[in-house]
Amino acid sequence: MADKKELAARVLELVGGSDNVTTATHCITRLRFNLKDESKADLEALQKLDGALGAQVKDGQWQVIIGASVESVYNELEPMLGKRKLAGSVDPDPDQNDLGAKGSARIFDIITGIFSSIIPALVAGGIVKGILAAIAAFGIDTGSGDWAIFNMISDIPFYFLPFLLAVSTADKFKVNRSLALCVAGSLMYPTIVNAIGTGETPLMMFGVAVPIFSYASSVFPVIFGVIGLSFVYRAIDRVVPDLFKLVVVPALSLAIVLPLNLMLLAPIGAWCGIGLANGIVWLFSTLGPVAGFLLGFFMPLIVLFGMHQSTSPIQISNIATLGYDYLLPVSFCHNLAESGAAFGAALRMKDEKLKSAAFTCSFSAFMGISEPALFTVQVPNRTPLIAAMIGNGIAGALTVLLSAKCFGFVMPGITSLPVYADPSGDPMNLIMILVCIGLSWVISAVLSYMLWKSPLKK
Numbered sequence: 001m002a003d004k005k006e007l008a009a010r011v012l013e014l015v016g017g018s019d020n021v022t023t024a025t026h027c028i029t030r031l032r033f034n035l036k037d038e039s040k041a042d043l044e045a046l047q048k049l050d051g052a053l054g055a056q057v058k059d060g061q062w063q064v065i066i067g068a069s070v071e072s073v074y075n076e077l078e079p080m081l082g083k084r085k086l087a088g089s090v091d092p093d094p095d096q097n098d099l100g101a102k103g104s105a106r107i108f109d110i111i112t113g114i115f116s117s118i119i120p121a122l123v124a125g126g127i128v129k130g131i132l133a134a135i136a137a138f139g140i141d142t143g144s145g146d147w148a149i150f151n152m153i154s155d156i157p158f159y160f161l162p163f164l165l166a167v168s169t170a171d172k173f174k175v176n177r178s179l180a181l182c183v184a185g186s187l188m189y190p191t192i193v194n195a196i197g198t199g200e201t202p203l204m205m206f207g208v209a210v211p212i213f214s215y216a217s218s219v220f221p222v223i224f225g226v227i228g229l230s231f232v233y234r235a236i237d238r239v240v241p242d243l244f245k246l247v248v249v250p251a252l253s254l255a256i257v258l259p260l261n262l263m264l265l266a267p268i269g270a271w272c273g274i275g276l277a278n279g280i281v282w283l284f285s286t287l288g289p290v291a292g293f294l295l296g297f298f299m300p301l302i303v304l305f306g307m308h309q310s311t312s313p314i315q316i317s318n319i320a321t322l323g324y325d326y327l328l329p330v331s332f333c334h335n336l337a338e339s340g341a342a343f344g345a346a347l348r349m350k351d352e353k354l355k356s357a358a359f360t361c362s363f364s365a366f367m368g369i370s371e372p373a374l375f376t377v378q379v380p381n382r383t384p385l386i387a388a389m390i391g392n393g394i395a396g397a398l399t400v401l402l403s404a405k406c407f408g409f410v411m412p413g414i415t416s417l418p419v420y421a422d423p424s425g426d427p428m429n430l431i432m433i434l435v436c437i438g439l440s441w442v443i444s445a446v447l448s449y450m451l452w453k454s455p456l457k458k
Contacts, residue, residue: 004069007051008076011064014049016040018081026066026074027116028411029053029371033062054375058305065371067364113172114223115312118157118164119411122316125157126408130418133407137425154408158320162187162215162222169223173230179250183225186258187215187266203262210262213270217320219313220269225261232257276314277321284326289397292330296396297389299334304374316409326399328406329420329433333395333440334388335412339365340441341388342373344448345381366441368413383451391444395436402432 012018015033020041022034035041038057046055046064051073053065066073128150132142143151157164162184170180186192195202195212203210215221233253240248284291311327318325339362346358361373378385398404407423410416420433 004072005076007049007066008073008080010049011046011052011073012077012080014042014046015062015064021081024074024077024081025113025116026070027112028119029065029067029070029369031064031066031070031074031077032112033064034060035062038062053372054379056305065375067369067372110172111313114165114168117168117171118161119312119409121157121164122161122409123411125154126410126419127416129154129408129423130410130416130421133421133423133425134418134430136423137421137427137430139425158409159216160188161217161219161316161320165219165222166226169226170230173227175226175230175233176250179229179233179253180226182254183229183257183261184222186262187218187221187225205259205263208263211267213267215266215270217316218270218273219317219320220272221261221266222269224265224269225257228261228265229253229257273317274321277318280314280318280326281322284400289400292396292398292400293393294396295327296330296333296337296399297393299330299392299396300338300374300378300385300388303334303370304379312409315406319407319409324405324407325409326405328410328412329399329404329436330392330396332406332412332416332420332433333399333436334392335365335368335370336414336437336441337388337392337395337444338370338373338378339363340391340444341384341448342377343441344387344445344450345377345384345452347449348452366414368411368415381452383453384448387444387447387451390447391440394443395440398436398439399433402436403429404432404436405429406433 011031012021015021016035016037017040020036022036024034025032038060041062043055043057043062046052046062049055049064051066053067055062055064057063132147132150132154135147136142141147163181166180166184167177170177191202192212192215196214201209201212213221233249236249236252237245240252287294311331315325315327318327342358342362342365346355346362349355349358358373358377361376364370365373374385374388378388404420405422406416406420408419410419414437417430417433420430421427422429
């Protein structure tokens with residue numbers, strides 16, 4: 001495999017060079033580019049590039065699948081691109097807040113950009129929370145004594161989620177981070193937090209009471225507020241003379257945005273989060289296993305097109321409002337389905353190199369990274385993809401029948417099992433998810449083995 005720096009340089013060359021890149025970012029496994037002139041990029045060469053697992057163009061966004069080492073490659077890419085081209089840079093250009101996305105890709109691009117950078121913190125909190133739940137199952141009180149600080153560690157990323165989202169949203173919409181943190185601070189101000197328990201409305205604006213919501217662990221209120229800040233800041237920045245910008249623009253922006261957010265945008269965001277969680281509950285309550293089957297069946301295609309990050313706000317919102325999530329168990333089953341399908345295909349492969357690669361991809365998916373299996377084994381050979389879709393569809397339906405839940409936000413791999421331990425100490429949820437992922441792996445592996453057809457070409 002190519003050296004990380006060489007790989008980054010080669011990727012940049014094949015997308016047309018630094019001058020051809022409007023914006024670059026990355027998610028868990030992919031480098032994502034918005035380009036000025038797509039005719040300068042070479043998709044076929046990117047798909048065959050040593051060190052990359054594949055490449056595709058989705059609604060104008062170029063995606064190069066790297067795998068688990070994507071962040072290291074991106075770090076090498078940064079100095080080659082220059083600060084203004086990175087999704088995390090601050091750029092006052094009002095025409096760049098959509099990051100070059102086209103059509104329906106704009107929404108997915110925004111969601112990916114906002115949530116990708118905060119996932120490590122959420123996963124860390126989720127894993128610690130899961131381990132504490134597993135320890136509690138043995139009758140140990142993890143709420144006090146030496147365990148209290150670990151409880152605090154598990155809660156911090158979720159309780160102060162508005163601050164994490166403020167930074168990532170500011171990066172995505174290219175507005176000053178410190179001002180964005182002020183937006184989050186207004187939602188978590190002691191006056192607001194203390195009013196939750198009392199039911200009082202201590203703040204008034206022009207004779208109107210400020211709506212009070214619990215914004216800890218919330219998703220949409222701070223995102224709406226920072227997006228509003230980006231537009232207000234740029235509008236003011238256009239008309240204020242350069243001599244007064246440093247003093248006038250930030251102060252006036254906060255003076256306008258914070259009251260607007262507290263009175264209107266944040267309450268709308270809070271209701272969006274509540275409505276989204278209730279909508280998921282209604283959908284699964286109404287359709288039951290059918291909803292689980294459909295989500296599981298199409299999950300490989302959702303991941304294939306890079307749209308799986310769009311479910312992150314739903315999952316986080318469910319955990320914040322319900323205390324658990326329905327969707328993460330299906331994603332967990334999906335990774336095991338990808339693992340099983342790659343394993344079944346490997347058993348039928350004649351070429352030793354392809355067989356070795358398929359076994360490696362199977363292990364990668366088992367640990368939580370499914371793209372190598374999806375792009376290296378499933379898509380090129382087709383029948384393993386069909387096997388994974390059927391296996392995960394059945395497993396998805398089973399997660400609904402068995403009421404499998406995930407109690408923290410975590411990447412869906414075998415190492416995430418502790419997060420499925422019920423905080424109450426009841427072991428049944430952990431048993432149910434083990435049944436689901438086990439069947440997902442076995443069904444996909446058996447179907448992949450049985451449906452295998454020798455590929456027309458290597």
